[in-house]
Amino acid sequence: MILQTQDLTASYGDFRALFGVNISLEPGQIVSIIGANGAGKTTLMRSISGVLQNAPEQVVFKGKPIGDLPASNIMQRGIAMVPEGRRLFPSLSVEENLLVGADRRKGSGPWNLHSVYALFPILSEFRSRPATALSGGQQQMIAIGRALMSNPEVLLFDEISLGLAPIVIREIYAAMPKILSQGTGAIIVEQDIAQAMRVASYVYCMIEGKVSLEGAPADLSRSVVHEAYFGAAA
């Protein structure tokens, strides 16, 4: 096990957003998190990546408690995030956005400017343009490339397909085997249940800050997932 959360209870001030969430990730494994809006998926990602801080032992990475560390420190340990809405730096060019991903951690692995451009050739064409001048799908490629540049051991994808055209989503999922070819583990937050079940070897469904269902996709029937996704009333 490379990463796990243990009874994670994240809060925004007085507002409790997560109520004892336990998830775990094996090296090289893809886990996806599904759930409706407000289920706590983004809070979970923010807690793992250190944007939200918690009790130390609530997040454990390679056997070490990291729940209380700031985001900068967690990134340097090898967990990179592709944030919701891409969050590229508008003042930086495409290439600078990629470079900034590696300035504080090069890591050891195959990813550098050259290999990221080989993965997404279109980025190389636009390398000196401002990053936010590109299309949504291309921006998502930059965000993924930027996270890869540090050669992370775990990649977090928050709302990976939100706001993207179906054809772009297919393109990005098609690149996933290459993205994770070095045994990089990934946690993917995905709105599209079918897509999430296809790509992952283990799925967690969240509702109201708790895990309502988990299991390997093959073991989960459609009706069970729907019930866990929308709550018992649905």
Next chain:
Amino acid sequence: MIGIDTIIQGVLLGGLYALFASGLSLIFGIMRLVNLAHGDLIVFAGYLILVGVSVFGLNPFLSALIAAPLMFGVGWVLQLAVLNRVLGHNILPPLLVTFGLSVILQNLLLETFSADSQRIPVGVLETASVDIGVTSLGLLPLLTFGSAIAVILILNWIFYRTALGRAFRAVSDDPTTASLMGIKPNRIFALATGLALVIVTIAALYLGMRANFDPTTGPARLLYAFEAVIIGGLGNLWGTLIGGMIIGVSQTVGAALNPEWQILAGHVAFLIVLLIRPRGLMPKQ
């Protein structure tokens, strides 16, 4: 009489104003913090250099070289210990804190150095000049202008060619996402303020060698710096240099027409530019 030398004097004076403005612009550009104590920090650095010269008998340039890292440390500590605590969505707390800092600095300098006006003695450099045919140029104003250009070149190089510059711009865009890149925004802010105070030291050196200063000189320097930044357009250092030159030329031309108009002419030029180009001459897109 307004001759070519009046214009050139003004242009060169603009270099000094660009030096005043660059540090202010750097801090504002990276953390959206308007440092109302900027002028007083220039005067503070001026006294620091003066102590090196008058107490330890150092050459002013050597004294500034020693003061620069000290001022970097002042900026670093000031940012980490004070200013980082008030940065946020509300722009009022940093304004109040730096205004308070301005008052404290002025009184501290008044207590320590008295209200007497001082000058950094420069010896022969004060009157040395270079003959360029039509007129002769003071070596000191030339050095000031050259230093302003060097500072802008170096800052632009840092901003657009180095990892530190990428971190500056990334943090300025979005501190939370920058922290996901392993950047510590508070450290970057401290570095930026330290760097700004190194530029403040250079500005203080030339201010102190050119004119008298006393503990209350700061706010007027802050005003010139603001005007230069705004005329040039926020976020553009070359624009800031142009802004400084416009104020400088207006002042020397104003003074040539009537000595009472010197300061006023600079402010009037600023207002005219604001009327015509409210976003400055060279705004960043």
